[in-house]
Amino acid sequence: MGAAAAYPVMMDEIKWGIIGCGNVTEVKSGPAFNKVPNSRLVAVMRRDGELAADYAHRHGVPRWYDDADALINDPDVNAVYIATPPGSHTDYAIRALRAGKPVYVEKPMARNAAECEAMNQVSRETGVPLFVAYYRRSLDYFLKVKELIDQKVIGDIRFVDIHLHTQPYAEEVGEDARPRWRVFPEISGGGHFHDLAAHQFDFLEFALGPIKTAHGLARNQAGLYQADDIVVANFEFESGVLGLGSWCFTVSKEQRIDEAYLLGSQGKITFSFFEKFDIKVETAAGTETYTIPYPQHVQQPIIEAIVNELRGEGKSPSTGESGARSNLIMDWITAK
The missing domain is CATH 3.30.360.10 (Dihydrodipicolinate Reductase; domain 2)
Structure with a gap:
């Protein structure tokens, strides 16, 4: 990834906020944030506030939002998981990276390779790490x-x-x-x-x-x-x-x-x-x-690897740079 190694601050506890707490977060990923050592899910966001509140209540999450910027700027959130459809990944990721919050984004990383590169460019500029949910690398x-x-x-x-x-x-x-x-x-x-x-x-x-x-x-x-x-x-x-x-x-x-x-x-x-x-x-x-x-929460092993990297104790096998490759290959195949 390049940028992750240059990130200047090693975190003690990773306190996650989710943008887009939809179906993929119910079992595959969401519960894992509280099961990985030194990791907690502290806030969730969905445009429909009632659905965000319901998710927070069911999963024991302290806070919920219906505005992404409010979650990104929450001082208690120090890492952001983006689980919206790909069309909004680039915008949300860049906002979080510029706010100094490491980002874990769902796959596919974006709609095309150009959007992936825009995300990686901001990660390189800011030195803030960017990871992608290609969790098969850890299963x-x-x-x-x-x-x-x-x-x-x-x-x-x-x-x-x-x-x-x-x-x-x-x-x-x-x-x-x-x-x-x-x-x-x-x-x-x-x-x-x-x-x-x-x-x-x-x-x-x-x-x-x-x-x-x-x-x-x-x-x-x-x-x-x-x-x-x-x-x-x-x-x-x-x-x-x-x-x-x-x-x-x-x-x-x-x-x-x-x-x-x-x-x-x-x-x-x-x-x-x-x-x-x-x-x-x-x-x-x-x-x-x-x-x-597979484990009950298929993203738990990759989330643990990301948490360990942010704590200076290891490396995630999936990064923004590696994650962009799939989009590039699919662009080649579909002639985009």
Whole structure:
């Protein structure tokens, strides 16, 4: 990240404020802020004050706001978690960074690579750290995949193949369809591809190194909303590893698939990015399966790493600089 190392003040206790206490914060992230040592959730904000108050009451949070600046300027808040849709990430992050508050922002980091760079530029200028919620970098399941790669259990990696095919969300079909923000590009940057492939490309770079080129086709086939609903891509890592991917969000439930595999010179690793907890390793010696469930609060390990960095006791594996890479790759693929 660059800026984090230059941050001049090591904190004793990290006192978090959340901007956008919506669904993602109910289980995945919100409770973790109070479960990590030396960390507390002290304030939440949502534009609908009643919903903010309800969240605060249910989660035992001392204060709530319906104005982001009020939370950012709360003297008891010394770090800000931004969990709004991507369209507002850049604005809120820059406001918090300029106020001297380290920022942890949801993924995708922003709508496009240019917005990510604007955030990183302010982090570099101010020396205030910026982190991104690419929590797979800290989950035991994905750390096991990386360990298998690093140990060359299947030899040298030659090829990566990703398939994510799923049925439309219930609110996207029928006469009364009311698609949510993820499929409005002006809010999300794209469609479900931008929301989900962001995780995939971030982990692949974490495990295999930088992707140097990526090309693709993105189309809307079903007409359920304005965003692309199918994407195909090929990509190449600086190491020479090649990759293919396909993402389709309008198939039947029976055709649903969430699978990735790594083909090596001496075997194959098959795993899932979102739904399954098994990792299958196939080599000449046979097949071995590892089953590693996610923790109750999937963001807790990465939040703990961020807290440790802010206390001068470690490093977060996900930063603003690394987080921007997924947006850049998706921009290449969708030709933005």
